[in-house]
Amino acid sequence: MKISILKNELNESIGHVSKAISSRTTIPILTGIKFEVSHQGVTLTASDTDISIQSFIPAEDDSQTIVKVEQPGSVVLPAKFFVEIIKKLPSKEIHMEVKEGFQTYISSGSTEIQIVGLDPEEFPVLPSIEENDTVSLPGDLLKNMIKQTAFSISTQETTPILTGILWNLSDNEFKFTATDRHRLATRAAHLEGTESVQFANVVIAGKTLNELSKIIPDQNMLVDIVVADNQVLFKIDKVLFYTRILDGIYPDTSRIIPTAYKTELTLDTKKLSESIDRAYLLSREEKTNIVRMQTLENGDVEISSSSSELGKVREELEVIDFKGEPLKISFNSKYMLDVLKVVESEQLVIAFTGMMSPIILKPLDESRSLYVILPYRTTN
Amino acid sequence: MKISILKNELNESIGHVSKAISSRTTIPILTGIKFEVSHQGVTLTASDTDISIQSFIPAEDDSQTIVKVEQPGSVVLPAKFFVEIIKKLPSKEIHMEVKEGFQTYISSGSTEIQIVGLDPEEFPVLPSIEENDTVSLPGDLLKNMIKQTAFSISTQETTPILTGILWNLSDNEFKFTATDRHRLATRAAHLEGTESVQFANVVIAGKTLNELSKIIPDQNMLVDIVVADNQVLFKIDKVLFYTRILDGIYPDTSRIIPTAYKTELTLDTKKLSESIDRAYLLSREEKTNIVRMQTLENGDVEISSSSSELGKVREELEVIDFKGEPLKISFNSKYMLDVLKVVESEQLVIAFTGMMSPIILKPLDESRSLYVILPYRTTN
Numbered sequence: 001m002k003i004s005i006l007k008n009e010l011n012e013s014i015g016h017v018s019k020a021i022s023s024r025t026t027i028p029i030l031t032g033i034k035f036e037v038s039h040q041g042v043t044l045t046a047s048d049t050d051i052s053i054q055s056f057i058p059a060e061d062d063s064q065t066i067v068k069v070e071q072p073g074s075v076v077l078p079a080k081f082f083v084e085i086i087k088k089l090p091s092k093e094i095h096m097e098v099k100e101g102f103q104t105y106i107s108s109g110s111t112e113i114q115i116v117g118l119d120p121e122e123f124p125v126l127p128s129i130e131e132n133d134t135v136s137l138p139g140d141l142l143k144n145m146i147k148q149t150a151f152s153i154s155t156q157e158t159t160p161i162l163t164g165i166l167w168n169l170s171d172n173e174f175k176f177t178a179t180d181r182h183r184l185a186t187r188a189a190h191l192e193g194t195e196s197v198q199f200a201n202v203v204i205a206g207k208t209l210n211e212l213s214k215i216i217p218d219q220n221m222l223v224d225i226v227v228a229d230n231q232v233l234f235k236i237d238k239v240l241f242y243t244r245i246l247d248g249i250y251p252d253t254s255r256i257i258p259t260a261y262k263t264e265l266t267l268d269t270k271k272l273s274e275s276i277d278r279a280y281l282l283s284r285e286e287k288t289n290i291v292r293m294q295t296l297e298n299g300d301v302e303i304s305s306s307s308s309e310l311g312k313v314r315e316e317l318e319v320i321d322f323k324g325e326p327l328k329i330s331f332n333s334k335y336m337l338d339v340l341k342v343v344e345s346e347q348l349v350i351a352f353t354g355m356m357s358p359i360i361l362k363p364l365d366e367s368r369s370l371y372v373i374l375p376y377r378t379t380n
Numbered sequence: 381m382k383i384s385i386l387k388n389e390l391n392e393s394i395g396h397v398s399k400a401i402s403s404r405t406t407i408p409i410l411t412g413i414k415f416e417v418s419h420q421g422v423t424l425t426a427s428d429t430d431i432s433i434q435s436f437i438p439a440e441d442d443s444q445t446i447v448k449v450e451q452p453g454s455v456v457l458p459a460k461f462f463v464e465i466i467k468k469l470p471s472k473e474i475h476m477e478v479k480e481g482f483q484t485y486i487s488s489g490s491t492e493i494q495i496v497g498l499d500p501e502e503f504p505v506l507p508s509i510e511e512n513d514t515v516s517l518p519g520d521l522l523k524n525m526i527k528q529t530a531f532s533i534s535t536q537e538t539t540p541i542l543t544g545i546l547w548n549l550s551d552n553e554f555k556f557t558a559t560d561r562h563r564l565a566t567r568a569a570h571l572e573g574t575e576s577v578q579f580a581n582v583v584i585a586g587k588t589l590n591e592l593s594k595i596i597p598d599q600n601m602l603v604d605i606v607v608a609d610n611q612v613l614f615k616i617d618k619v620l621f622y623t624r625i626l627d628g629i630y631p632d633t634s635r636i637i638p639t640a641y642k643t644e645l646t647l648d649t650k651k652l653s654e655s656i657d658r659a660y661l662l663s664r665e666e667k668t669n670i671v672r673m674q675t676l677e678n679g680d681v682e683i684s685s686s687s688s689e690l691g692k693v694r695e696e697l698e699v700i701d702f703k704g705e706p707l708k709i710s711f712n713s714k715y716m717l718d719v720l721k722v723v724e725s726e727q728l729v730i731a732f733t734g735m736m737s738p739i740i741l742k743p744l745d746e747s748r749s750l751y752v753i754l755p756y757r758t759t760n
Contacts, residue, residue, distance in 0.1 A: 081690050084661050090654065104691075111658060115691040274470065278491060281464050310461050311484075311495040 001037050001073025001098040005057070007089055007108070009066045013044050013055040014083055016239050019211045021079045022048035029122045032076040033083075035096075036120070039069050045126065046079065051208055052126050052242040053215075075102050076118040085113060126242060129233045133197040135169065135225045139216040139236065141189055142223050145176050146209045148187045148342045148369060153206035154180035161248035164203035167227075169194060177253055178206065183335045184253055184372040199227050203246040212241055256358055257372060261351040265301060266321035266364070269348050273340040275317050279305040280333040282313045290376050291333035293350075295319075295326040305333070320347060327352050330376040331359055339371045381417050381453025381478040385437070387469055387488070389446045393424050393435040394463055396619050399591045401459045402428035409502045412456040413463075415476075416500070419449050425506065426459065431588055432506050432622040433595075454500040455482050465493060506622060509613045513577040515549065515605045519596040519616065521569055522603050525556050526589045528567045528722045528749060533586035534560035541628035544583035547607075549574060558586065559633055563715045564752040566633075579607050583626040592621055636738055637752060641731040645681065646701035646744070649728050653720040655697050659685040660713040662693045670756050671713035675699075675706040685713070700727060707732050710756040711739055719751045 014033065022030035027049070034045040041058040059067045075098045086094070090109035097105045102117030146165070154162035159181075166177040172195060175188040216223060216236055224235040227245075234241040279291040283305040291305045299322055304314040329352060345363035352359055361371040394413065402410040407429070414425040421438040439447045455478045466474070470489035477485045482497035526545070534542035539561075546557040552575060555568040596603060596616055604615040607625075614621040659671040663685040671685045679702055684694040709732060725743035732739055741751040 078690055081661060081665055085658060085693070088654065088658050088661070109695075110697075111655075111693070111695040113691065113693050116689065274468065275491075278465060278468050281461060281468070282493075285461055309496065310458055311493065313465070313491070313493050315489075315491040317490075 001035065001075055001096070002070040003037055003042065003097075004068040004070075004093055004095050005042065006066050007086065007092050007094050009057055009061075010042075010094060011086055013042075013057050013238075014086060016055040016215055017044045017046040017053045018079065018083055019214065020046040020048050020051045020053040021083075022046075024048075029076060029118055030124075031079055032118055032123070033079045034074065034076045034120055034123045036074040037067075037069055037072045039072060041067055041069075045123070047124060047126070049124075050205065050244060051211065054126065054240040054242075056238040058238070073098055074120040075104055076120050076123050077104060077115055078118075082115065126240075127228075127231050129226055129228045129231055129242075131226050131233075133226070135174070135191065135194050135197055135227075136222045137174070137189065137191055137225070139219075139221045139223050143213045143216050145174075145187050145189060146213050149176040149178040149185040150206045150210055151338045151342065152178040152180060152183050152185035152371075156180075161203055161246055161250055163207070164205050164246040164250075165209055166250045167202040167204065168200050170198040170200070177250070179251075179253055182332070182374050183338075184256065185339070186253075186370050188368040190368075201250055202227055202232065203248070203250050204232060204243055205246060208243045212243075215239060215241060257370065258351075258353045258358060258360065261324065261353055261360070263295070263324035263327045263352045264321075265295075265319050265323075265350045266347055267301075267317065267319060267350060269340060269343050269346055269363070271317060272348070273337065275303045275315055276333050276336050276340065278315065279303050279313050280337060282307050282310060283333055285310055288376075289332045289334045290330050291336070292328065292330045294328040295322070327355070329355055329359065331373055332376060335373045336361075339373070343369070381415065381455060381476070382450040383417055383422065383477075384448040384450075384473055384475050385422065386446050387466065387472050387474050389437055389441075390422075390474060391467055393422075393437050393618075394466060396435040396595055397424045397426040397433045398459065398463055399594065400426040400428050400431045400433040401463075402426075404428075409456060409498055410504075411459055412498055412503070413459045414454065414456045414500055414503045416454040417447075417449055417452045419452060421447055421449075425503070427504060427506070429504075430585065430624060431591065434506065434620040434622075436618040438618070453478055455484055456498040456500050456503050457484060457495055458498075462495065506620075507608075507611050509606055509608045509611055509622075511606050511613075513606065515554070515571065515574050515577055515607075516602045517554070517569065517571055517605070519599075519601045519603050523593045523596050525554075525567050525569060526593050529556040529558040529565040530586045530590055531718045531722065532558040532560060532563050532565035532751075536560075541583055541626055541630055543587070544585050544626040544630075545589055546630040547582040547584065548580050550578040550580070557630070557633055559631075562712070562754050563718075564633055564636065565719070566750050568748040570748075581630055582607055582612065583628070583630050584612060584623055585626060588623045592623075595619060595621060637750065638731075638733045638738060638740065641704065641733055641740070643675070643704035643707045643732045644701075645675075645699050645703075645730045646727055647681075647697065647699060647730060649720060649723050649726055649743070651697060652728070653717065655683045655695055656713050656716050656720065658695065659683050659693050660717060662687050662690060663713055665690055668756075669712045669714045670710050671716070672708070672710050674708040675702070707735070709735055709739065711753055712756060715753045716741075719753070723749070 036043040043056050045054045094108045104115045104117040106113040149165055168175045172191050174191050177186045226233040230245050283289045283291050286307045294302045296302055300316045306312040339361050343363045345365035347364040349362045359373045363369050416423040423436050425434045474488045484495045484497040486493040529545055548555045552571050554571050557566045606613040610625050663669045663671050666687045674682045676682055680696045686692040719741050723743045725745040727744040729742045739753045743749050
């Protein structure tokens with residue numbers, strides 16, 4: 001293997017695959033990045049067994065030469081040192097040559113580096129996925145759907161299936177669900193052209209989807225998704241992102257969403273968020289995060305919290321629309337703030353079926369989003 | 381105590397004193413901020429016994445009313461909650477009233493807060509310092525002198541005196557010295573109008589001076605310094621910053637600075653820094669940070685490092701001016717990088733007296749700065 005490659009393009013590509021580099025050393029080869037050079041360009045691969053990412057650097061792009069290939073070949077280079085040193089090389093062009101025993105010589109400007117490379121044959125082969133049923137959606141939409149649900153996943157390894165986000169696709173409706181048993185977030189999108197595709201109980205680790213989000217560029221680019229038996233492949237421009245589907249059956253969450261409500265309040269999202277935030281500051285000191293919400297006779301709501309040591313916070317918030325009965329409810333304000341952070345709609349409806357029943361949050365302009373928070377069971 | 385006060389001005393003042401708030405709870409009153417209201421304005425005080433900071437908010441400033449005082453008085457409020465809630469209040473004006481038993485009522489917009497206040501009589505009284513001999517210097521210069529020496533202090537509590545920066549003033553020469561026994565940084569400044577003032581062995585904790593730096597505004601404002609028996613007072617606009625002088629005698633560091641050199645190299649600061657940084661990346665993997673510097677027959681220097689597992693980095697750097705004998709030396713590259721980060725001069729001289737003798741770094745345009753690094757004692 002012998003090439004000259006432009007530093008910026010190499011760095012960008014390394015940036016993509018580096019999210020899959022393993023820091024655990026149980027499989028030493030996975031602490032490296034695999035280089036495969038053909039006359040078409042360079043393919044970088046990294047894998048931590050849960051996620052594998054492959055990024056392709058074409059030899060030419062827009063008639064600009066990015067890689068000059070003198071000799072094809074492949075090698076695995078230790079990622080941690082390699083990733084950092086490439087960023088700091090002095091010249092915009094980098095020469096790489098692999099010699100006897102995978103010794104790799106890198107030079108740039110007057111800097112010469114020799115790295116002990118590893119045998120690329122030892123690097124695991126990526127799963128082959130048949131690309132029959134591809135779902136395409138805009139990158140921005142996918143990022144939004146992840147952001148608006150991932151915060152509700154469980155962080156407890158005792159229920160591994162709940163550390164993932166559930167995906168369902170049928171009748172052009174693509175739906176994400178996340179729950180940690182105390183709260184639930186769902187977000188759906190209507191996807192044209194997916195009539196022939198459907199799947200259910202596809203659960204992908206929330207952590208993995210957050211990493212995927214970082215790779216999706218800000219320009220509104222289509223992301224292709226291929227769901228296979230136990231793997232999902234994402235295709236984003238020149239990057240392939242593979243992840244495994246979590247084992248197990250995701251619990252049925254449809255039961256906990258009420259269909260009729262006793263009380264519905266329409267509120268300003270930003271004002272509610274700021275108000276809960278102030279009450280949260282005090283409730284946090286009590287470790288419970290409990291905040292109370294109570295309708296007032298003048299039609300507004302009171303938001304309050306108290307701490308035996310520190311004091312009290314109390315304020316009134318204007319209700320834009322009020323339907324149903326008066327109410328008084330306590331909840332974990334941190335969970336409410338998590339929802340309010342991702343709601344983009346200027347107004348939302350909070351709906352209740354009783355003091356001990358789930359609290360529903362429905363953003364007014366986002367009919368395909370719905371959030372549920374279980375109330376805090378208090379005796380007074 | 382009953383006042384109305386503008387939120388921004390209160391927040392700014394809280395920001396200043398909050399650097400002295402104690403998080404340890406051995407003296408509960410010190411987890412609070414003391415409010416003292418007179419008809420002239422509001423004085424806030426916080427102290428963690430090592431540092432005490434006082435900030436004054438005048439009732440009027442530039443003919444704008446900042447504080448409306450209805451009733452003078454004082455109270456101590458729990459800092460952690462108070463600092464955060466004030467930032468998040470909805471209106472730009474805040475009303476505060478202290479009632480029976482130091483219960484404090486705060487309101488802003490429709491937010492009402494009740495805080496359990498503490499008795500201000502329990503708050504320690506700040507030391508009184510006679511302001512006979514004041515040294516004045518520009519805030520920018522003081523910040524620079526701190527930045528260019530503080531990185532060399534010791535972090536080991538076993539030699540407490542070395543966790544401080546030594547100050548000496550005589551013959552208008554104000555000098556800072558810091559050392560952790562492996563390296564030394566000195567920076568001096570000529571101060572006009574200080575003929576009548578002199579002091580020696582004034583040692584102030586590096587941590588404290590870094591906190592002080594954050595309070596000094598970016599506008600080039602004069603800072604007044606008053607050195608008393610065991611305290612130093614800094615006056616910065618409306619802020620008073622008190623700190624204690626560390627106990628003990630600072631070691632004599634003059635011996636370790638050589639007066640004659642065998643080799644002197646003039647180098648480009650930025651190029652040297654980037655070169656050492658690359659070699660450091662590899663040496664760091666060996667935990668030793670050892671980098672080698674060696675003069676070449678062509679008059680340049682070679683900078684290199686190696687790791688048995690990973691490989692080698694080697695590069696050549698142009699020498700702008702070369703005096704004396706060839707040399708080969710090993711050193712801790714982290715220490716060298718720490719110096720290179722704070723040097724503002726475009727070129728610097730590295731001077732050596734032998735393989736086992738201290739390495740001297742002298743920025744070309746900063747004749748009052750000097751840095752010393754002890755070499756790594758290697759056998760080859």
